[in-house]
Amino acid sequence: xxxxxxxxxxxxxxxxxxxxxxxxxxxxxxxxxxxxxxxxxxxxxxxxxxxxxxxxxxxxxxxxxxxxxxxxxxxxxxxxxxxxxxxxxxxxxxxxxxxxxxxxxxxxxxxxxxxxxxxxxxxxxxxxxxxxxxxxxxxxxxxxxxxxxxxxxxxxxxxxxxxxxxxxxxxxxxxxxxxxxxxxxxxxxxxxxxxxxxxxxxxxxxxxxxxxxxxxxxxxxxxxxxxxxxxxxxxxxxxxxxxxxxxxxxxxxxxxxxxxxxxxxxxxxxxxxxxxxxxxxxxxxxxxxxxxxxxxxxxxxxxxxxxxxxxxxxxxxxxxxxxxxxxxxxxxxxxxxxxxxxxxxxxxxxxxxxxxxxxxxxxxxxx
Numbered sequence: 001x002x003x004x005x006x007x008x009x010x011x012x013x014x015x016x017x018x019x020x021x022x023x024x025x026x027x028x029x030x031x032x033x034x035x036x037x038x039x040x041x042x043x044x045x046x047x048x049x050x051x052x053x054x055x056x057x058x059x060x061x062x063x064x065x066x067x068x069x070x071x072x073x074x075x076x077x078x079x080x081x082x083x084x085x086x087x088x089x090x091x092x093x094x095x096x097x098x099x100x101x102x103x104x105x106x107x108x109x110x111x112x113x114x115x116x117x118x119x120x121x122x123x124x125x126x127x128x129x130x131x132x133x134x135x136x137x138x139x140x141x142x143x144x145x146x147x148x149x150x151x152x153x154x155x156x157x158x159x160x161x162x163x164x165x166x167x168x169x170x171x172x173x174x175x176x177x178x179x180x181x182x183x184x185x186x187x188x189x190x191x192x193x194x195x196x197x198x199x200x201x202x203x204x205x206x207x208x209x210x211x212x213x214x215x216x217x218x219x220x221x222x223x224x225x226x227x228x229x230x231x232x233x234x235x236x237x238x239x240x241x242x243x244x245x246x247x248x249x250x251x252x253x254x255x256x257x258x259x260x261x262x263x264x265x266x267x268x269x270x271x272x273x274x275x276x277x278x279x280x281x282x283x284x285x286x287x288x289x290x291x292x293x294x295x296x297x298x299x300x301x302x303x304x305x306x307x308x309x310x311x312x313x314x315x316x317x318x319x320x321x322x323x324x325x326x327x328x329x330x331x332x333x334x335x336x337x338x339x340x341x342x343x344x345x346x347x348x349x350x351x352x353x354x355x356x357x358x359x360x361x362x363x364x365x366x367x
Contacts, residue, residue, distance in 0.1 A: 029225060034179070056300065058279070062288035065142065068188050071146060071171035077184040082352045084123040086183055088174055089131075090190040091116030091239065091257075092165065092292075115162065115193065116257050120187070120283025121349045127312050130319040130355065131261070132345065133254045134177070136162035139328055139336050143179045145172035160334065162350070180337070181346040187306070188294040193239070195290020197232035200264070202286040203271065205229045207236065208263050211255070216241045235260065251322070251335070251364060258320035265315035321345070321355070326363040337363050 044203050093115035117134040138161040145153050145168045153168050164173050191199075200206055207229045214223045220239040230238055239260055242253045268283070288300070297303050322340035328334040345359040 002110040019181045059284050059288050060300040063298050064292040065295045067295040077182045079184045085186050087120040088185045089118045094192045113267050123352050129313050133322045137334050141333050190292040192290040197236045200235045201232035202283045206263050206267050254322050262315045321360050324362040338363050
């Protein structure tokens, strides 16, 4: 109510209702009504603020953090001034239990394992990026590592890369990657594949261009060549499939996983989530429930700041490479890093340089 409205009636500012007790009571009633209105507004604002805080706390509490720096100590590659940012992205998979069995891939596998591993290199300037996939069947030297309970696991030669996660844990995976590449890993991101299904459903599906007909009885995937919009269950089968493409080895599906990752990032980036707070919350809740990060990113604020810093990176221009590998001479079902291609690849990433074409070619193709 304006001052003019409150004083309208006489030229000297007195209420038009006249003098006496009745005249003095009206403004008090109005003031009391104004106080009630402000109190209700304040309660509503506090309630809204409490809801926002509750939603923030719920999403923030979804994220699991792992103190990689504390676990690894000082025995790590040097952080070079021009090395940009390096992320180790793991897709962890447990197919044990009825729920996961329904998602394809069998229900007789106990424990979790790293089904997908990528070193994502973001050069200084953050306008482009390269993702290097490490085949899970790669034989590596696992360094001595400390487990979460404080015990020590000795170094071992010729162990499968994906066994490091299940036997020792994520910090040892980071240490193994750093030892084999001499690349300093700045951040660790792990997404659980069962939660990944919910994320895809939350954004309304992801469209991929299937390179060839896929009929995989193991994963339950049945797709014809060409573009398909996949829901969460189909997407999970797509990134898991190995028997329906190539020679049935892990190498054949790496291309599908890289392709899907880029399609997922592009889909999220293309959606105007600011116009749909409900959908934004649903996506954020699904994403964070399936997410484990290093301690430096283990909060919604830190993740948001990091995402904003990478806003200039276009998923459509991200280069995807498989670590050059060759079939192991002792066991053709396993692969080893191919030399000198692998060393040349890691050297280029360490120095933020151009990756030579020879380092992008793998003797073992999975075809």
